[in-house]
Amino acid sequence: MVKARQRIWIGLMMLLLILIVLGGCSKATESPQSESKSNSETDTKIIKTVDGNVEIPANPQRIVTQGYLANFLVFDVKPVGAPYWEMESPYTMELSEGITDIGQIDGGSVEKILSLKPDLIVTVGGDEKLNEQFRKIAPTLVIPYGTYHEVHDEMRAFGEILGKEKEAEEWLKEFDKKVAKAKDSIKGLIREGTTFSLMGPFGKDFYVYGDGVNRGGQAIYQQLGLTPPKLVRKDLIEPKINALSISQEKIADYAGDYIFLDISGEAEFDENDPVWSTIDAVKNNKVFYLNPERFWPYDPIAVESQVEEIAKMLKNHLEQEK
Structure with a gap:
């Protein structure tokens, strides 16, 4: 079981290394940002990404993610689809029941994603041809690997995507308390x-x-x-x-x-x-x-x-x- 999990994480690391290289050859990384406005008639909002402005549902219900499963689960939002290797993480395993495995981030995942009828796709990207196929299925946010260098920025960005800015700040407040407690435990040592x-x-x-x-x-x-x-x-x-x-x-x-x-x-x-x-x-x-x-x-x-x-x-x- 341990060797099997290690192989999964080895595969994940190799995939992420590939995405880093591909991402370095594409556009400069820019954290997605909301324009903080919604179209009340269509119930959508604009998110700024490396691909420019992307219009997404203000309250997405059927999310497919590639590389950011935990970022939704931390808000108690369960995507309808995610890669198996994300669901094998010790931090998400118990929270992933009912999520459909969409496989690797490759062409083989497109048909599976299409069958899930998502209203939002959030991916680490890396393959622009694949991203184009995703955009034909649903609004797609491409957030390259390594976009976020710090927990606070990451939580706030996903809080904007989900319209859960308040929840993001509440989580970060508790997070900061835990960090302070951990630092105090080794203070003086x-x-x-x-x-x-x-x-x-x-x-x-x-x-x-x-x-x-x-x-x-x-x-x-x-x-x-x-x-x-x-x-x-x-x-x-x-x-x-x-x-x-x-x-x-x-x-x-x-x-x-x-x-x-x-x-x-x-x-x-x-x-x-x-x-x-x-x-x-x-x-x-x-x-x-x-x-x-x-x-x-x-x-x-x-x-x-x-x-x-x-x-x-x-x-x-x-x-x-x-």
Whole structure:
């Protein structure tokens, strides 16, 4: 069961990497925004997207989503269709009953989506020819992967799409309280100047991650406010780069006093290799292993949980160090 889920998430990661490349070749990313006006006669509203203004139902009832399932579930809105890999997330699995699996984000999903008779499609896009087919079915919002770099922006954007701005603010208020509580739980345990890295092997490559959508970066750096090494800040966080492939020889340059490690994608990684085993954090048993199933998702529900999990990991470890 675990291997099967890992294969699903490996497939998801490869798909998202493809979407990043395709998205980089298309229009610049722009967060969808509502013009804050509705046409009372037709009960629609205009949302600004990377494709320009898109007219959508003011109160959509039959939503199909590709890549944003949790963003609807967090508002207690259940789409009629979503890809199976989104419904396999530990954060959405119990909430996905009754949602139709539309398969992968490819041409094979078009007929299935058409049969669901959606009144709104929200997709990470990446394939403009596919997006054109979606637009013929229903109003389509293309929100490229990585559009949102922070939970508050993401919740407010989907609050606008759904006409649930008030609910978004209420959720964020509770979210901020949970973040504050998590930060308080480790306050005083972390010495000033202590740095934390987020990195790991994927396939044949080794990556270091910033404070964006990869591997819990939002929870670690943005919400808990843990300090990154100088190179991580310079090469990833400041330029808003989510992930950077580095050579094995460069790992030590990006390693912090503590390391959050993700090993996934059938990684070819030897933890006994001197390049890795001689890093101070590794030698001093200051490496936290992340569960890919829980730290690959990057939606608001996931980030909320990741904040609490990271704080708990640190609290348990740091209290033992004292």
